[in-house]
Amino acid sequence: MRVTVIGAGNGGASAAVELTLAGHDVVLHGRSQATIAPFLQGGIGYLGVFGEGRIRPALVTTDLKAAIDGADAVVVALPTFALTSVAEALHAAGWSSRRPVILNPGHTGGALEFETAYRARQPEIPPIAEFATLAYVARKPAPDTVNITGRARSLRAAALKGGEAALEAALALFPGSYDCGDVIASDLCNVNMVVHPPGAMLGAAWVEATGGDFTFYVQGMTDGVVKVMEALDRERIAVGRAFGHALPTIVEEMKAIGTVPADAAGSDYRAIAAGEANRRIKAPDSLTHRYYVEDFSHGLTPFLVYAQIAGVHVPTASALADLHAVMVAGSQRPAPRDAAAMGLVGATMESLKQRVGLL
Structure with missing residues (x-):
């Protein structure tokens, strides 16, 4: 080909x-x-x-x-x-x-x-x-x-x-x-949307102070970060359920992909750091890194659109997106993937399902 x-x-x-x-x-x-x-x-x-x-x-x-x-x-x-x-x-x-x-x-x-x-x-x-x-x-x-x-x-x-x-x-x-x-099933299994924003937001001061001189999934994967990641993942699964999808946890998804060892215990989110490639990955070197530029405005923002259409409350995702918007206010950023960008202004659950072939 x-x-x-x-x-x-x-x-x-x-x-x-x-x-x-x-x-x-x-x-x-x-x-x-x-x-x-x-x-x-x-x-x-x-x-x-x-x-x-x-x-x-x-x-x-x-x-x-x-x-x-x-x-x-x-x-x-x-x-x-x-x-x-x-x-x-x-x-x-x-x-x-x-x-x-x-x-x-x-x-x-x-x-x-x-x-x-x-x-x-x-x-x-x-x-x-x-x-x-x-x-x-x-x-x-x-x-x-x-x-x-x-x-x-x-x-x-x-x-x-x-x-x-x-x-x-x-x-x-x-x-x-x-x-x-x-x-919809594909979009809601965007791994980066779950594994990047919690650590990126909670570690933003460390990123700015050190230029990202720490390992994102090891040193940056603190207890607090893990709790936020777990909450965000529960919201993702709930939105998927509203669309009729029984989605795995993001850890199980990463096991299938191969970025988390298949024998990692259960759905422990710290298992993400056990991946051979993951544990060596450095943190973002600035707030212009793709973890901030891409995974908030083109990960969490469209997720919030789906959640609104589905009628699912997603406070963790909303809080992360709101904090990010305040933190980068005034800086030049790509236009977010909002409802207008996806052609979903005024969309309903029925119209979205028809558009993607679920009805």
Whole structure:
């Protein structure tokens, strides 16, 4: 399959490596010339779970029109707050409404935001599927190399109504992914929405004082943080129940993904620190880190929209979102994924279920 990967950061480079090693014809698109420049000379170096080596994509470019020429599918591997701009850019570049778009990941409400942005430009939308979380744990130790320390064993995927072709492509391209039924189930299993905001908010002073010089899931996982995380997770499960989904705890979800050891005791949230990749992860270095920029306004904000539609009281999520809004007031931030961004202004439980194919 000829696949265009949009995004040349940690996730995009990892996807380009995996798909190339699997025999696909891969084009890598980066928005920044500075980001792709290291890949233009000798390709993408990789180490970690896929071994060690170097791959050369068929094309590495900042020209989106050239990148999508002849592509069978697009995999979007960018921070989730970029999805509206990607939808707009794909439409402007002439992406066919018959060719699939796969969001790796969509996180919470990503597919709905992408659909809303695309439909604002034309009524006919492409098939859209999303993953609940990024397929990889990866970092770049050098500008031309990605260290892929983790690959999800089990990855929730779902398509919007009419997006069966995108779901089929997603399952074929990424082994271990599975159809979890609908995007509500996928959205509510966004791991980062639960595991990042409590520690990020309660550890904000430490982040600012030390520049993030502590381990997020070990030193930062204090008793107080764990209690807030547990409360937030209970609210997530309650919202899922209102939509007819029996969701696992986030710890059980992470066991399935592979970021928490399968033999970790019960649903102890401290087991998150036992993951080989997790226990080495440093805290955010500032309040502009993606844990703050992405997981509040594009994790908790759309979650609050779902909770309101479902009529479920979520005081912990609301408090975290409100504190974050006050803390970053006046700073330049991406527009939040609110009801307007997802096309859910005035939505009811019935209308949302119809839109995502639950009715």
